[in-house]
Amino acid sequence: MSKQYLTLHTIDNAHPSDVYSLAPTKDQILSASGSSSIRIYTSDQPDFPLVQTLDSAHALGIHHLVTAKESNRAASAGFEGKVKLWSSDEEGIWTEDGEIVDKYKPGDIWAISLSADGLYLASSSINGRVNVWSTAKSEGLPKIREYETKGSFGLCVDLSTDGRFTASGHENGSIYVFNNDTGRLSHSLAGLVHPIRAVSFSPASKLLAAAGDARIIALYDVNSGEQVANFTGHGGWVLSLDWSSTGEYLLSGSHDSKAKVWRIETRSCVATHSHGDKPLWTAKWLPKATRSEMFALAGGNCAISIYREAAG
Amino acid sequence: MIERIVDGLLDDREQLSITLKTRNGVTRRGAHPNASGTVPPAKTRDITFPGSTVQEAWRFTVLVRILELIHNCLIDNTIMTKRDMYYRHPDLFMKQSVVDRYVDDVACTLGISRSSLNVTAAAKGLVIGNFDILRADGTNVNGRNEQEGMLVPRIHLNDTIDLSSIRWILVIEKEATFRSLLCSPQWLSLGSQGLMLTAKGYPDLASREFLRRLADNSPHIPIFALVDFDPDGIAIMSTYKHGSYRLAHENVTSKDAPTLNLPQLRWLGVQSHQISRTPGTESDTDNDTIADVQGLMRLTTRDRMRALKMLEWDLCAEDGLEQAWRRELQTMLMLNIKAEMQILDELPGGLTSWLSAELGARQGPVVEVGGLVSQAASTSSDDDLLL
Numbered sequence: 001m002s003k004q005y006l007t008l009h010t011i012d013n014a015h016p017s018d019v020y021s022l023a024p025t026k027d028q029i030l031s032a033s034g035s036s037s038i039r040i041y042t043s044d045q046p047d048f049p050l051v052q053t054l055d056s057a058h059a060l061g062i063h064h065l066v067t068a069k070e071s072n073r074a075a076s077a078g079f080e081g082k083v084k085l086w087s088s089d090e091e092g093i094w095t096e097d098g099e100i101v102d103k104y105k106p107g108d109i110w111a112i113s114l115s116a117d118g119l120y121l122a123s124s125s126i127n128g129r130v131n132v133w134s135t136a137k138s139e140g141l142p143k144i145r146e147y148e149t150k151g152s153f154g155l156c157v158d159l160s161t162d163g164r165f166t167a168s169g170h171e172n173g174s175i176y177v178f179n180n181d182t183g184r185l186s187h188s189l190a191g192l193v194h195p196i197r198a199v200s201f202s203p204a205s206k207l208l209a210a211a212g213d214a215r216i217i218a219l220y221d222v223n224s225g226e227q228v229a230n231f232t233g234h235g236g237w238v239l240s241l242d243w244s245s246t247g248e249y250l251l252s253g254s255h256d257s258k259a260k261v262w263r264i265e266t267r268s269c270v271a272t273h274s275h276g277d278k279p280l281w282t283a284k285w286l287p288k289a290t291r292s293e294m295f296a297l298a299g300g301n302c303a304i305s306i307y308r309e310a311a312g
Numbered sequence: 313m314i315e316r317i318v319d320g321l322l323d324d325r326e327q328l329s330i331t332l333k334t335r336n337g338v339t340r341r342g343a344h345p346n347a348s349g350t351v352p353p354a355k356t357r358d359i360t361f362p363g364s365t366v367q368e369a370w371r372f373t374v375l376v377r378i379l380e381l382i383h384n385c386l387i388d389n390t391i392m393t394k395r396d397m398y399y400r401h402p403d404l405f406m407k408q409s410v411v412d413r414y415v416d417d418v419a420c421t422l423g424i425s426r427s428s429l430n431v432t433a434a435a436k437g438l439v440i441g442n443f444d445i446l447r448a449d450g451t452n453v454n455g456r457n458e459q460e461g462m463l464v465p466r467i468h469l470n471d472t473i474d475l476s477s478i479r480w481i482l483v484i485e486k487e488a489t490f491r492s493l494l495c496s497p498q499w500l501s502l503g504s505q506g507l508m509l510t511a512k513g514y515p516d517l518a519s520r521e522f523l524r525r526l527a528d529n530s531p532h533i534p535i536f537a538l539v540d541f542d543p544d545g546i547a548i549m550s551t552y553k554h555g556s557y558r559l560a561h562e563n564v565t566s567k568d569a570p571t572l573n574l575p576q577l578r579w580l581g582v583q584s585h586q587i588s589r590t591p592g593t594e595s596d597t598d599n600d601t602i603a604d605v606q607g608l609m610r611l612t613t614r615d616r617m618r619a620l621k622m623l624e625w626d627l628c629a630e631d632g633l634e635q636a637w638r639r640e641l642q643t644m645l646m647l648n649i650k651a652e653m654q655i656l657d658e659l660p661g662g663l664t665s666w667l668s669a670e671l672g673a674r675q676g677p678v679v680e681v682g683g684l685v686s687q688a689a690s691t692s693s694d695d696d697l698l699l
Contacts, residue, residue, distance in 0.1 A: 016630075017639055020646065034642045036630055059630075060623040061642050079623060079645060126616065153610075153648060171610065171648065195648075237647075255647075278585070281646070 003261060003270040004310035008294065009048050011041060011304040019298035021065035022282045023074060026289065028092055029296055030074055031304060032062035038076060038086075040094060041304070043286055043294075048306065052094060057084060064111055068118030069161065069287075073097070073135065075121055077112050081105055083123065085135055098137050111156045115163040120144075120180075122166045124154025130168045132159075132180060147178050147185065155197050155212070160205035165222060167208050169196025175210045177222060187225035192216055198241040198252075207264075209250055211238035217252055217262070231262050233269050240283045244293060251295050253283030259297050276301035330359050330375060333421040334413075374405060378414050385430040393434050426517065437464035437519035438490060441481075441507025443526075444474040455507065460494060464509065464518050467525045475530045477505065480671050483523065483577070484510040485539040485548050489653055489663070496664040506671070515552055520572040523552070527574055534674065535574060538667075541582035542611075542650035543618040546637050553577040554627065579636065580670055582653050584643045608651045611644060619645055 015033035023030040027044040028051070038054040058078020067074045074086040074094065083100040100109065100121065109123040114135075121133045132145035145166070152172035159166055165186070166178045173191035178184065194213035201208055201222070211217040217231040217238060236256025243250055249270075250262040257280045261271040278300025286294040292309040333356050359371050378397065385392045398411045405411050412433075419426045426432070438461035445453040448470035455462070467473065484490045490510040493499055507526070511519040527535060537552060539545035555573045587608065611619070619641045622628055628638040644650055656663045 017635070018642065020642075034639055060620065061638070063642075063646060079620060079642065126613070155648070279643075 001266075001270065003263075005261070005271050005273065005295070005307040006310050008306045008308040009046065010306070011048055011050075013302055014041070014298065014304040015039060015302050017061070017302060018279070018281060018300045019302060019304060020061075020063050020281045022284045022296050022298050022304065023065045023067040024284055024286045024296065025067050025072070025074075025088070025092075026287050028088075029284075029286070029304065029306075030065055030067060030094075031298065032057075032065035032076055033302070034061040036061065038062065038065065038094075040092075042092075043306070044289065048304075051092070054086070054094060054096075058082065066112055066114050068114040069116040071116070071118035073114060073118035075112050075114055075135075077109055077123075081108060083109050083112060083121070085121075085137075085141075098135075098141055100133055100141050110154060113157050113159045113166075115159045116161045117163070120159060120163060122157050122159045122168075124157040124168050124170075126153050128152050128154055128170060130154060130157060130166060130176070130178065132166060145178070145180060145183055147176070147183075149176055150174065155195060156199050158199045158201050158208075160201040160222070161203055162205045165201065165205060167199045167201060167210075169199040169210055169212065171195045173212075173214075175199060175208075175220070177208065177220075177225070187220075187222075189218075189220050189225055190227055192218055195237075197237060197239050200241040200243055200250075202243050202264075203245060203247045207247075209241050209243070211241055211252060213237045215254075217241065217250070219264075229267050231267065231269065233260060233272075234258065239279065239281055242284050242295075244285045245288050249285075249293070251283050251285055253280040253297060253299070255279045257299065257301075259283045259295075261295075273297065273307065275299060275305055276303070330372070331421070332357055332359060332375070332417045334417045335420055374410060375414055375418075377401060377404065378411065378418065382415075382418065382429050382431060389430070391430045391432055393432050395434050397431070427521075432466075433516055433518060435463040435466075435518045436516045437509055437511040437522070438462065438487065439464050439507065439509040439519075439522065440494065440503065441509075442477040442504050443507055446472040446474065456503075461490065461508075461510075464511075464522045466518065467522060473526065473529045475507070475526060475533060478507050478530070478533055479505045479675060480507075481523070481526060481533055481535040482506060482508045482580070482667075482671070483515075483535065483537045483552055484508060484653075485513065485537075485545055486510065486653065487512045489538070492657075493664060493667070496662070498664045498668065502664065502668050502671075514548055517572070520552065520555075520574075523574055524572050527576065531576070535577050536580040536671070536674070537577055538580050538653055539582070540650065540652045541584065541587060541640070541655075542644065542652075543615055543622055543641065545582070546641065547618070547622065549577065549579060550625075550627065550634075550637075578674075580667075580674075582651055582656060583636075584640055584647075587649075587651050587655060608649060608655055611648050611650055615650060616645060616648075 015035055017034035019031055019033045021032040029041045029043050031039050036056050036059050038057050040052040041048045042051050057076055060079035062076050062078050064077040072088045075083055077083045085097040086094045087097045088094045108125050111124040113122045119135055121135050123131050128149040128151040130147040131143050134142050134144050152170040154168045154170050156169040164180055168176050173193040175189040175191055175196055177187040179186040192214035196210050197212040199210045206222055208220045208222050209217055215234045218227055219229040221228050234254045236254040238252050238254050240253040253259045257275050257277055259273045260269050263270045275297045280299040283297050294308045296304055296306045298304040359375055381397050394411050398405050398408050415431050419429055440461040441455040443455040453465055487510050537549045539549050553574050623641055626632055627634045656666050659666050
């Protein structure tokens, strides 16, 4: 059975160049692009107005931007190699909150992910290493875990909601799950051979979705490491994955500008949307504020489109 | 003028010293206050004799010997190539790049172009096309004399260039692609309307000077660049378009040394949206993946470093002249891919068909705006529209 999603609003020219990352909070959408600024849009008003611009965050452009699901923290990673931490006050105004610099070498930190409570940040790197950092400023933002892999570029990383696991996807097709409690590798998952560009834990931290150039989305059981499902249908490389808050649906975005919504229970694609004709770099669910589910898409056409589930 | 330097040195017997200006090691990185069109000042250094080290004595000897050779050329009004200079004293100069560097530094110090020193480089570029150069002495050079392209000819001041059959000029990064285009059956018809040049990588002064002469002669003819989709490709295009910082003194505007930049150079390819049309990334061929497509590769660590350094160029800054370059460099880094132009051969019909379609589309309606020739918006590339 298919589901219908309607375009609720499109923010044209959300950024002057490709939007690489969207990071929602309860009532805001933070966005980052090839330009140096982070732009913040309100999602609780019908026309999604721009409320804040964090200028000159990363001069060479921003490749990753994440928010913590249950706290007021965000983190951004720039092409120059730095990671900046941000936090917002009660009015939703964001300010810089510190910097993580790993040896000052671009690529030592590539993809990033914040734990739900915002206390930990995981990062992948060009040399394959996966690191976990504490975001406690009083302790000087120390590195608390360092996982070695086989040296293939870590294109994506995710921290589970409960903070127990870190997953990373690599250019050579490997997918690793690390146990943050023990500091050990818990699973090296049977990969998809081709570069993995997105990994994402389900809200209950039971399942891990991974996808990339193979155009297949694979689902794994986090505890056993077994592959439990395969979603096929994307025609282009899959660049982003995001679970809905209930864990019922998975949203995926592809280089061929298409986004798909998958129902986990029936293992089927229930909706497909096209976002222009440029790469779709990022696709994210918005936290459920009303009764209907909403998601946002952004990419090479510099616009952010917000979709809402059709009533019925 | 060289004589004066040398004479002055000879009078002052205690310690000989020559002040050289150099742009060696000057990069585009970092924003310069008055960004567009200006170049950073050259650094100066003194080379003295007797020097404190063997190294310094050698440097002085090399420099004096080069000055002497240049001096002779200027007196006899003969032209010498840098390669010739090197072969006069291979054991002294050790390697060609030593001669190259000092000759450029001498030109930089005197604030003139290298050709004013009567020193040239052996031509490296190849050119073919339906053009004629009528020499002042009555001889004629035809661009299609050589089936496989000829070395870029020198155009003298009094020569006349006939470009009446030319509708486009195409600058190609690699000789291999240049040759494969020449071999393709469609070239006969395509080539009759155009001129194609390759400088085999980073362009030499002779190729840039040649192109600039063509552009000055016929500013209405569009000039396109076809380079690899990688940081070096964009850097090569940048050298054609904006020149080299190292050789900025070659850009001086005077009657015998016209500026060499080609600000009107347009980027034909390879760009990321062209790659996504090739079969490997196309929707309908499920199992065909990127690794199977010839010409698509991962960035090396060096490529990534190079791309990052280029993002720091003032040209690629957020308010820089080359927004499309910034975007494409970022795309390379995001996807960690690069592609050689051979990837366009994977398209149906191959590179030549792609080329004639692209050139055809961009010929389109040309609108004259106050003496400047600009293309109608409908035919500009997707990336231009983003600006």
